[in-house]
Amino acid sequence: MTQDNSRASAEDSLIARYFKPLATDPGAFGLVDDAAVLSSSGDDIVVTTDAIVEGVHYLASDPPDTIARKALRVNLSDLAAKGAMPAGFVLTLALRSKEDAWLRPFADALGEDAREFACPLLGGDTVSTPGPQMVSITAFGRIPQGRMVGRTGARPGDRILVTGTIGDAALGLDVLKGGAAAMALASSPAAKEALVARYRVPQPRNVLAPAVRDHASAAMDVSDGLAGDLVKLCAASGVSASVEVASVPLSAAAASLVARNVVGIETLLAGGDDYEVLCTAPPAQADALIAAGRAAGLAVAAIGTIVAGKERPRFLDGQGQELALTRLSYSHF
Amino acid sequence: MTQDNSRASAEDSLIARYFKPLATDPGAFGLVDDAAVLSSSGDDIVVTTDAIVEGVHYLASDPPDTIARKALRVNLSDLAAKGAMPAGFVLTLALRSKEDAWLRPFADALGEDAREFACPLLGGDTVSTPGPQMVSITAFGRIPQGRMVGRTGARPGDRILVTGTIGDAALGLDVLKGGAAAMALASSPAAKEALVARYRVPQPRNVLAPAVRDHASAAMDVSDGLAGDLVKLCAASGVSASVEVASVPLSAAAASLVARNVVGIETLLAGGDDYEVLCTAPPAQADALIAAGRAAGLAVAAIGTIVAGKERPRFLDGQGQELALTRLSYSHF
Numbered sequence: 001m002t003q004d005n006s007r008a009s010a011e012d013s014l015i016a017r018y019f020k021p022l023a024t025d026p027g028a029f030g031l032v033d034d035a036a037v038l039s040s041s042g043d044d045i046v047v048t049t050d051a052i053v054e055g056v057h058y059l060a061s062d063p064p065d066t067i068a069r070k071a072l073r074v075n076l077s078d079l080a081a082k083g084a085m086p087a088g089f090v091l092t093l094a095l096r097s098k099e100d101a102w103l104r105p106f107a108d109a110l111g112e113d114a115r116e117f118a119c120p121l122l123g124g125d126t127v128s129t130p131g132p133q134m135v136s137i138t139a140f141g142r143i144p145q146g147r148m149v150g151r152t153g154a155r156p157g158d159r160i161l162v163t164g165t166i167g168d169a170a171l172g173l174d175v176l177k178g179g180a181a182a183m184a185l186a187s188s189p190a191a192k193e194a195l196v197a198r199y200r201v202p203q204p205r206n207v208l209a210p211a212v213r214d215h216a217s218a219a220m221d222v223s224d225g226l227a228g229d230l231v232k233l234c235a236a237s238g239v240s241a242s243v244e245v246a247s248v249p250l251s252a253a254a255a256s257l258v259a260r261n262v263v264g265i266e267t268l269l270a271g272g273d274d275y276e277v278l279c280t281a282p283p284a285q286a287d288a289l290i291a292a293g294r295a296a297g298l299a300v301a302a303i304g305t306i307v308a309g310k311e312r313p314r315f316l317d318g319q320g321q322e323l324a325l326t327r328l329s330y331s332h333f
Numbered sequence: 334m335t336q337d338n339s340r341a342s343a344e345d346s347l348i349a350r351y352f353k354p355l356a357t358d359p360g361a362f363g364l365v366d367d368a369a370v371l372s373s374s375g376d377d378i379v380v381t382t383d384a385i386v387e388g389v390h391y392l393a394s395d396p397p398d399t400i401a402r403k404a405l406r407v408n409l410s411d412l413a414a415k416g417a418m419p420a421g422f423v424l425t426l427a428l429r430s431k432e433d434a435w436l437r438p439f440a441d442a443l444g445e446d447a448r449e450f451a452c453p454l455l456g457g458d459t460v461s462t463p464g465p466q467m468v469s470i471t472a473f474g475r476i477p478q479g480r481m482v483g484r485t486g487a488r489p490g491d492r493i494l495v496t497g498t499i500g501d502a503a504l505g506l507d508v509l510k511g512g513a514a515a516m517a518l519a520s521s522p523a524a525k526e527a528l529v530a531r532y533r534v535p536q537p538r539n540v541l542a543p544a545v546r547d548h549a550s551a552a553m554d555v556s557d558g559l560a561g562d563l564v565k566l567c568a569a570s571g572v573s574a575s576v577e578v579a580s581v582p583l584s585a586a587a588a589s590l591v592a593r594n595v596v597g598i599e600t601l602l603a604g605g606d607d608y609e610v611l612c613t614a615p616p617a618q619a620d621a622l623i624a625a626g627r628a629a630g631l632a633v634a635a636i637g638t639i640v641a642g643k644e645r646p647r648f649l650d651g652q653g654q655e656l657a658l659t660r661l662s663y664s665h666f
Contacts, residue, residue: 029483032569034411034553035381035474037481040373048368049423049471051460078367090382092425092469127384131464136425138382138471141368148370150362220367236365 014126018107022114022121025088036122038087043142045087048078051136058200059176060132064102065109066200067135072113074223075139076204077275081221083149083213084141086119086206092136094129117206147213149279154218154237158306159286161216163205163276163298165251166226170271171263172199184262191253198251202275208300211292212279219279225270228329229278230313234306237280241313243304245269245323269315270327280306347459351440355447355454358421369455371420376475378420381411384469391533392509393465397435398442399533400468405446407556408472409537410608414554416482416546417474419452419539425469427462450539480546482612487551487570491639492619494549496538496609496631498584499559503604504596505532517595524586535608541633544625545612552612558603561662562611563646567639570613574646576637578602578656602648603660613639 020031027037038045052071054060072089079086091110114120119139172195174181185192204221212219218237222229226248234241245265250258257263281289286302293300304313315323353364360370371378385404387393395403405422412419424443447453452472505528507514518525537554545552551570555562559581567574578598583591590596614622619635626633637646648656 032485033483035379035415035417035481038378038380039478040375040378042373042375045371045373045378046368047371047423047455047473049425049456049458051425051427051458051469053427053460053462055463056461082368084368090380090471092382092384092471094384094386094467122380123382125382125384125469127386127467128389129386129465129467130388132462134427134460134462134467136384136458136469138423138425140380145372148368150366152365 018103019121019124022107022111025120025122028120028122031123036090038122038140042145044145044148046079046082046084046141046143046148047138048075049136049138050074050078051134053134054132062200064106068106068110069113069201071135071137072110072119073202073204074275075137076117076119076206077202077221077223079139079141080204080206080209081212081219081277081279082141082143083147083209083216083219084143085209086117087140087142088120088122089137089139090122091124093124093126094134095126096129096133143213149212149216149219151218151220151233151236154233154239154280154306156239156306156308158217158280158282159302160230160241160243160280160304160306161286161289161300162222162226162249162278162303163208163293163300164203165249165254166222166274166276167254167268167271168195168198168251169273170268171254171257172196173273180262181257184257184260195253199273202273204275205277205298207296207298208277208293211289212277215285215289216279216281219277222274222276222278224272225329226274226278227269227315227325231328233278234313238310240307240309240311241304242307243313243315245315246318247301247303249299249301266323266325269325270329272329351436352454355440355444358453358455361453361455364456369423371455371473375478377478377481379412379415379417379474379476379481380471381408382469382471383407383411384467386467387465395533397439401439401443402446402534404468404470405443405452406535406537407608408470409450409452409539410535410554410556412472412474413537413539413542414545414552414610414612415474415476416480416542416549416552417476418542419450420473420475421453421455422470422472423455424457426457426459427467428459429462429466476546482545482549482552484551484553484566484569487566487572487613487639489572489639489641491550491613491615492635493563493574493576493613493637493639494619494622494633495555495559495582495611495636496541496626496633497536498582498587499555499607499609500587500601500604501528501531501584502606503601504587504590505529506606513595514590517590517593518586528586532606535606537608538610538631540629540631541610541626544622545610548618548622549612549614552610555607555609555611557605558662559607559611560602560648560658564661566611567646571643573640573642573644574637575640576646576648578648579651580634580636582632582634599656599658603658603662605662
């Protein structure tokens with residue numbers, strides 16, 4: 001979005017019209033410079049980057065406002081899971097064309113989310129592509145020096161916590177694709193809409209970031225499926241885990257679809273795009289995290305326990321039997 | 334490149350194989366976390382982002398090692414022009430396929446440049462795309478608080494300086510496309526190769542960054558054409574300029590092509606991809622900048638003077654006549 005990156009005046013006017021209003025931070029220099037400045041005030045800067053591609057991470061038919069929100073929120077979700085407070089972001093937008101009907105709602109929604117999450121646009125680049133559109137965002141957070149919550153700190157005896165509900169976004173994608181969930185919910189348009197909204201517009205849990213920073217021993221966001229992401233966290237920490245599947249929080253719609261055998265719980269555990277926070281904490285700290293969530297109006301559920309060992313985390317049903325998970329994650333490749 | 338961004342194990346192994354060796358900074362956590370940490374030590378963090386798209390900013394036939402170098406160097410060039418020292422970068426790679434024959438030289442060259450310019454990989458994201466490949470990099474630099482060199486500080490009486498030579502990259506692209514330069518240099522393979530190298534692999538002027546920081550009143554890198562970029566700098570500073578075209582530094586190959594009327598000087602002034610530093614400074618400071626360049630083995634040429642006024646900068650030939658520039662910049666749109 002900097003003038004230097006801009007390729008001549010066509011892009012300059014695009015930037016001025018759509019994106020300059022989003023560059024509210026003084027370090028963005030109103031997008032008229034080559035670069036932005038992030039003043040650190042002695043904090044560490046947490047950096048995360050996530051790109052979404054049309055036809056891969058979102059559907060060509062998705063409304064532009066939801067694409068903008070998803071692009072920013074998947075990055076905000078990473079900041080939340082690291083315990084960092086949003087500080088700003090840069091945007092790379094690869095466009096086939098510069099249609100006002102697409103860019104106007106895209107930029108407006110991006111600006112609304114930037115304000116809501118106190119994460120202003122600092123700069124960026126718009127490029128022309130003959131292929132699918134792509135939105136790449138690098139987001140920055142601030143955290144006191146050395147306090148970023150990593151993946152390596154989970155210890156045996158820690159409780160495993162997850163925010164919100166799991167599997168709704170995967171069901172929302174299934175609804176959009178006309179799959180089994182769409183048919184089973186044919187007479188429940190509100191339920192379908194809610195699931196689709198979870199797929200299109202993640203709800204990043206930045207409200208929990210201070211509690212994650214203060215209480216979690218390890219944390220990450222759930223983006224590729226709870227099962228696969230827990231496997232990654234345990235591998236990074238050199239531990240194993242035992243999860244009570246009955247404790248995994250489900251929305252009413254998801255629970256009903258599982259009860260009716262429309263979808264198996266294992267599909268939800270491996271479904272992508274949840275963008276909830278998965279974290280571990282010793283019992284007293286876990287209680288503090290749950291209480292902090294409650295104070296903020298966010299459900300935080302205890303779903304299991306970290307145990308010693310190197311084996312893959314086990315997911316146990318109500319009878320204590322291990323679930324056979326043939327797939328751990330959703331893969332876009 | 335973080336595990337969180339990685340979409341399941343296919344991407345995890347790609348990251349481990351190709352990119353983990355590049356993540357030498359402790360803040361990159363070996364690419365096993367959701368995010369990286371940039372410790373600021375009280376400095377400002379300069380942020381710049383530039384994407385290059387296959388078929389738009391580079392040719393599908395360009396060797397992968399040169400694509401990697403160009404992607405990083407266009408960002409390093411921005412840091413140099415801001416007076417900042419490289420601190421690291423994050424990479425977003427949109428790939429059609431994951432071919433070892435392409436990724437191995439890409440990652441190796443990126444690693445070489447990361448070491449050469451002391452700019453380690455901090456994290457990133459690889460995504461699958463059915464369209465053209467795209468390499469998007471966000472780079473970070475450090476600079477003492479409040480010292481980033483902007484575009485707004487040029488004042489009447491300042492001299493206008495530019496590093497290296499102008500127009501070679503535009504001629505290199507012409508050679509690759511079999512244009513007039515290719516024909517005129519049919520019997521000079523070395524000259525053709527040198528011009529193509531300037532197009533494919535920019536030479537960012539990071540060696541001059543400390544002098545830019547200490548002496549320049551305004552600066553930017555020349556990426557879209559010297560003429561158009563000077564227009565932008567003057568507009569941001571609220572000044573005009575007078576440039577002696579005969580003082581614009583040309584390579585021997587470019588000068589020869591101009592002398593033979595193969596290409597007009599105005600084409601070189603509007604050609605893109607130079608990635609030289611354009612800056613302004615009061616005369617004594619300009620002398621210091623030129624001396625700093627000389628000490629570092631980098632030519633810094635004085636090409637004109639900033640003057641008061643709002644009119645477009647004038648480009649004067651040897652007779653003091655104004656050149657009519659019909660085009661100021663190269664546009665990818």
